[in-house]
Amino acid sequence: MGQLHTDSRQFSDTEKFGKNRERTTKIASVDEVVGLIKPGCKLGLGGALHESRPVALVREVVKRRIGDLSVYSGPVAGYDVDLLIGAGLVKETFIPAITFESHGLAPNFREAVEGGLVKAHILDVLTVVGGLMAAALGLPFFPIAALKGTDEVKYNPLIKKFTPPFGDEDIYAVQPIAPDVVLLHAAESDPFGNIRNYGAFRSVDQLLAKAGKTVIVSVDKIVSPETIMQDPYRTTIPCVYIHKVVEIPYGAHPTASPSIYSMDDDHIAEYWQAAELKRTGRNPEAFGGYLRRYVDEPESIYRYLELVGGMRKLVELEKEERQL
């Protein structure tokens, strides 16, 4: 016991610290942050469905074929998870629902699960929220008392029934969900990682940021520290939870970045068509073509943005968002 503490007491009142009076920023390059994502890791994706998804970072993961991933996410996902699965990079998903809503079911997800290539764990939103809460709060588990009668509980790998210390009915406990790397997309950050995000699903980003071991955020725009300090109540994730920030304009495309641009339904439809053509065998090459065109070949975000419609398209999506 005494020994253990000896080292940390090796200090001197007059010890000189580096006279490094400038605060260091958390701004990083795409290469730098994607280097933090290792094959086989637990990857947590922010946003939900087609809103606030870190798609540009996901494209970089696909481009580098970082595989064998266990994927966590906001409780409903679509495009980006289907893309990762289509590229063969996913081992298992811990996502309650995966869908393209009005476009249809998720083609690569369906094909991979029905073909036994991906294990789609069965769980619900309370499991995700509770598991993230446990990790975010530093608790060994989180209680869930609202799961009754559903077959989900027979298969959910993260929960366990137990007798609670108060109350007269057995309930469930979910173990902590702590992704190795969390990728988020937000509208704005200052250079130190004080994040502002918007939209219906930002609360899941707040949970993921606190639950994840390494948290990387792509933002449409880096703003000044003064901008953040002017209204600290608008900061949705304080800098202390964030490891790296990457500025990627339109980094959520084709999903929405609430307050800046709406989701690009046309592009999502184009993707869905390609993936569905492959799934049904009507055009086995269609999805590979999509991957090459939009993920592998573009050498920069700007080239990608040109391919999806350039300024004309982006202005249109921004306009749509402003008219909300």
Place this chain on the structure above:
Amino acid sequence: MGQLHTDSRQFSDTEKFGKNRERTTKIASVDEVVGLIKPGCKLGLGGALHESRPVALVREVVKRRIGDLSVYSGPVAGYDVDLLIGAGLVKETFIPAITFESHGLAPNFREAVEGGLVKAHILDVLTVVGGLMAAALGLPFFPIAALKGTDEVKYNPLIKKFTPPFGDEDIYAVQPIAPDVVLLHAAESDPFGNIRNYGAFRSVDQLLAKAGKTVIVSVDKIVSPETIMQDPYRTTIPCVYIHKVVEIPYGAHPTASPSIYSMDDDHIAEYWQAAELKRTGRNPEAFGGYLRRYVDEPESIYRYLELVGGMRKLVELEKEERQL
């Protein structure tokens, strides 16, 4: 089982509902809301220390001598709880810390606890937050894993040690804290109870509103529904958790209503002097005099506001707040 359900199935597709097309407001009078507070009830007070406290409502409780109260609160309290205790209305407190900070210790609290008249339960902020969380979320308990080595755990009446379903160390569980009546003070509300409050402690108001059985909010100002709808992200407590709203200008005085007026340190000092003079026996009448002058005699909030310094004082407190 079948029987049980019969009644609720007695409906008709064509049943006519009251053609009451106007939404009903939650605006109530002081008399109406204080009538909801019964002697012996569990009373939860919003805000913390000398910020955002529902003091005008507390004065009405004192005026009516509604006693035998079990008092819960944001995790640190001072003036208003000491006032309730001084008037002999409190049976027990479930508040981690009670202090007047720079003014000194809480005179009536000290006297009553040292004299064995009030049971001051020993508990900490995690117990309060966890207990409110359990009640707010509808859980039978909330886990706490950060209580170690403190004597608090030997006396805290709300917690119990248990072996968690995940993790390898025993931790604590706190039972739900669900006050019968919660009193909050906020800056603004619309007529339907969509609340906007500000300041460092607003998150405890959000918890109390979800944990309490009946939730009453005094606000400095009722605003239009349109004001609220213009920025739903600024609503801190949605109407669905709120039972009654009372407009009481300067209803938090002498504590602060962040964004509108600062705390009135002079008045708090006047109170503290009166209570301390009584406690030390130097002037046994001093506190009774305070009670008569500021609580019992004023027939309206406006008379009270005159007594504490009128417009001149209030403008000064508003000025102080604006200069933050």
Place this chain on the structure above:
Amino acid sequence: MMSLACKPVELMAIILARDIRDGEKGAAGIAAAVPNAAMFLARRLHAPNFSICGELVVNPKPKCLYASVSDHRYHYGAEAEEGFLELFGSSHKGLDFWFHSGIQIDKYGNVNLHLLGSVERPTFRGPALANVSFAVTSKRFYLYPMVHNRRVFVDKVDFISVPGNLQGPESKAMAGLRNEGPRLCVSPLAVMDFDPVTLRMRLRSVHEGHTVDEVLANTGFDLIVPDRVPITEPPTEEELRVLREEVDPNGLLRSY
């Protein structure tokens, strides 16, 4: 007659709206154009104090009909936005009602949105759903299958995503399901409710232009049929007018 021009999904929304009472709380999730229409219609017709809440947004007032809470145009005019922790709490405490569609619905009102075949190797993997609790913790819920055929209306679902009455009163009680559970199943052909003793699905009324035989032919289980089955009360002029002019001016439902 207006009702003749009424699309089945419009009628479904109107029937559901009629059962919502003033002062209640309810919500629907994603892919929910029919429930959304029902809720906004009820609020305009007879339930101004009905609150949409529990699912991230409180009392939105969208300018037209959207299918999903995940479309943030749906959030227009909201009074508050909430987070997933509030959703967690609401899911535990329950609302007055909730809605579910399904890839399979069985004779006890159990809902399958997950898969066909086995869990280990499904022959079909559905979108699943995030919230399996709201229907259980809320006082009641409504079923609104978008098609009425034997692939949807099955004797027993392959997977219970959301429990209805499970296998009847005993199993329901055993599972701790103490609320009403499914109250109505409103399909494009008919309105069903549940027999109070057996908790099995029962025909209640058939929509204008359809027959009991047609319903039975398209239902894959023994539907309870009372001696007298009325025609579903057609939409009133006001119901249809408010639905089309105020709730769904862009005709989302008519496009189904």
Place this chain on the structure above:
Amino acid sequence: MMSLACKPVELMAIILARDIRDGEKGAAGIAAAVPNAAMFLARRLHAPNFSICGELVVNPKPKCLYASVSDHRYHYGAEAEEGFLELFGSSHKGLDFWFHSGIQIDKYGNVNLHLLGSVERPTFRGPALANVSFAVTSKRFYLYPMVHNRRVFVDKVDFISVPGNLQGPESKAMAGLRNEGPRLCVSPLAVMDFDPVTLRMRLRSVHEGHTVDEVLANTGFDLIVPDRVPITEPPTEEELRVLREEVDPNGLLRSY
């Protein structure tokens, strides 16, 4: 010489500031002028990446010194505001360090802020404190008693509000306290640390103008005194200048 004019509480803040390292996270609660001065001083002198966080506000930049996080002028220039749930999480995960004063502090660095006498009927009821966890979950904590006398420095506290080293290495391990615990106790007379083997309080240096005998006379337990006890290194000109001109321009500390 500047140090002669230096008030004891100013010196305490400077000593504490010196031990804060760049990149760390820490905070203090209410009634904490000295720790606040220490943290803001460290940030200006050598630790620009030190973050104040965990206690409702992130990196405030107040224009002058305030005693408490509960004074919202303290929040000026903050980068974010947090809620009690975040405080709950931070309390579990811990910071790098935390601070405590106390109505009693004992030879193992245990802190009493609750009461004197018995819990059932205290002879003195203190203000208590809300957070008894931060010191335990954080890597280390600092003690900063505002007076140094035998009423504060007692052999054994009447009530352990916040555990220091409990009754030594064995009891500390038994209680699951795996962090360093109290590192320094900085009083108006001296700097104490804790013997690494016995975990008992040990004199480390005596402030200019005071003596070892004075310290012992005012300490109600057997303080470990090494053979050589240096004078506490006095404030540098820069430390005192930054403290007075930038951190505490209104002279809050000088008023103590």
